[in-house]
Amino acid sequence: MHNNKPQLGFWQIWNMCFGFLGIQFGFALQNANVSRIFETLGADYNNLAILWVAAPVTGLIVQPIIGYLSDNTWTRLGRRRPYFLMGAVLACTALFIMPHSPTLWIAAGMLWILDASINISMEPTRAFVGDMLPKNQRGTGYAMQSFFIGVASVIASALPWMMANWFDISNTAPAGMIPDSVKFSFYFGGIAFLGAIIWTVVTTPEYSPEQQAEFEKAELAQAGSEEVMYHSETRSxxxxxxxxxxxxxxxxxxxxxxxxxxxxxxxxxxxxxxxxxxxxxxxxxxxxxxxxxxxxxxxxxxxxxxFAMPAAMRQLAFVQFFSWFPFFAMWTYMTAAVTSYHFGTGDPTSSLYAEGADWVGILFSTYNGVTVIAALIIPLLVKRIGLKTTHMVNLVLGGLGFISFVLIRDPDYLVLPMIGVGFAWASILSLPYAILSNVLPTRKMGVFMGIFNYFIVLPQILAASVLGFLVSKIFDNQPVFALVVGGASMLLAGALALRVQQPKDVA
CATH class of the missing domain: 4.10.280 (MYOD Basic-Helix-Loop-Helix Domain, subunit B)
Structure with missing residues (x-):
């Protein structure tokens, strides 16, 4: 008789996912402030596009390697936790050093180190949820990660403003120097990153390889077939x-x-x-x-x-690809779209442009805030209509939200489509991993989670490659249509989500 993986309580799931709060602090600080650091150090963005591709390519390389290593690791600290901790120590160090970079290229090198370190911690945390939770709780586990991502994104993105306005730390500095408000934000982020990871490491012991093997056999027996499992394929x-x-x-x-x-x-x-x-x-x-x-x-x-991914993973890869493409379109073109289409100016020096750019910050805060709420609602939807149907609904909401940017002319009403975008973002950060973890064997969970990251990175590379061409040559330099293309891509992802095969014992 094989043992089933035990159900975990709310606070146990909270503790095992708490480390993601720290990881997202690192990512949010990086995303919100790296451009400012580069600009302060004299960056010419027209000649530094490789920097923005280098970060996702770093994840492309690092995550499968860390996944493979963690699949084949067992120490006194466990299987995944040594990598959580190692990545957190490296990332904390990089966060302390980066705002003190004396030159642009040192800052660029620190960006690569920081991104690699974050990926070292992030990849095993995705596999960790699959290791620790039974199938019927994995949606809740990954939704909890989305909750922490939303909370950390809101706080970390506002940290320099908070440092300047709440603690009276200077937000200006001489030419070539990083303001103290940014430096202290990075210090706080480094401490938060390391502290959150340590909390998860200390509070959540891992199952031994022998226990995991027993749980896997029990899952197979319940599924009644081995069709959901990975079968090794030797390529010539x-x-x-x-x-x-x-x-x-x-x-x-x-x-x-x-x-x-x-x-x-x-x-x-x-x-x-x-x-x-x-x-x-x-x-x-x-x-x-x-x-x-x-x-x-x-x-x-x-x-x-x-080339030997389970069928469901191959199907889910297409969903992932078409659902991440819109977000890279948004992060790249949202400011240009809103300022030109809704505020009627393309002059970065005008007060109207500044007003539009500030409003984009509010829109970004809106979708990150909605992510926190959506992360609480999504597990309830999963219980009623299942994983893939819930994911489809959320993707459709996001797709319609992106497309509506060309239909809504009053910028005040753009908050409404960002609600749909927030639900889509929360879903993308959680449900694909819940679906994927149900079709992977524990012994290969890490490496396949790392490979799955390819389908996050590849749409980013595609967006960086073709969106500029589409906007300038096809859409007559109207960046709002980049968001429309993103919305169509997300609707396609929603349709593809319904095709994903799942084990018979999973709703």
Whole structure:
């Protein structure tokens, strides 16, 4: 008789997810203040696009590696917790150092280190929920993570303002210097990051590998089949070489074409060609290692698992791709869209532009605040209509919210579509992981969660590559249509969510 994984109480789930509060402090401070730091240190954004691609590419590399390592780790501290702690210590150090960067390129290097450190902590926390909770509680667990993401985003984004207005810390500084309000915000964020992770490490012991094996057998027995489980697939060197050769050729041809037509194309399209080239080269390396019988390593394992994903994970990857694309469109073009379309100005030096940009800050606060509330409502919806139907509903709300930006002319009413965007954001941060964890074996949870991150990074790279071209060449320099494209993408994601296969024992 196999044992079922025990149900956990509210405060146990709270404690195991509390570390995400700290992780999001790091991300929110990074997202809200890195541009300010770069600008202070003399950045020319037209020549530094690679910096903004470097951060997600860092996650692309780091998360599968950490997932593979944590799947194969067992220490006195546990399986995932050593990586939580290591990432938190590194991120805390980076948060303390970054606002003291003397030059732009040191700040850029610290951004990479900070992003890599955050990813070291983040990846195992996703797998941790799948490790610790039974299937019927995973939606609640990931929704709790969304709750902490929303709370941390609201607080951390406002920290420099709070430092200046509540604690009378200067928000100005001489040329080339970072204001004290930003420095103290980063200090606070570093302490919050490390403290929250330590809380989770101390309060939540992990199950042993033997216990996890028993739980997995019980889940299989209840499902009545092994169709939900991963089956190892050995890829031949020939297959690696075929995929690698085709992808490398596409990258080279596309890069050459862009170079020849750069006068009429956007230079950011080079990023897309570079991704094909990188993927091809990685496949060729995996093929060479296979010919040398050097397959017992994390690199070849990740390359093989990428093509051996369970059917539900492949279906969910498309949902994830089309649901993240709109948010990168929003983060990139929301300010330009609102100031030009709703406030009627494209002059960054005008008072009207400043008013529109400030209103965008309110809109961002709105969707992050709604995320906190939605994270409490989503588990209730899941109990009534199931995981994938709840996700579909939330994505449709978000898609309609994005599209309505072109229909609503009065900026005051833009708060309404941001409610739908907030529900979509809370759902994207929780339900795909709940669905995914139900179709993955515990022994491969980490590496597959890391691979799943590809479908967050790839739409960001696509958005960075093609949205500028679409806005300038197709939409006559009207950035509001980038949000419309994002809304259509999210509606497509909602439709695709209904196609995701789930185990028979999961609603």
């Amino acid at each position: 060197a020939k297959t690696y070489f075929q995929w690698g050769g085709v992808s490398t050729l596409i990258g080279l041809v596309a890069g050459g074409y862009i170079h020849q037509n750069i006068a009429t194309l956007d230079k950011n399209l080079y990023i897309l060609a570079g991704i094909f080239l990188l993927f091809g080269l990685l496949q060729l390396v995996a093929g060479w290692l296979t010919t040398q019988a050097k397959t017992n390593n994390g690199f070849v394992t990740v390359m093989g698992d990428l």
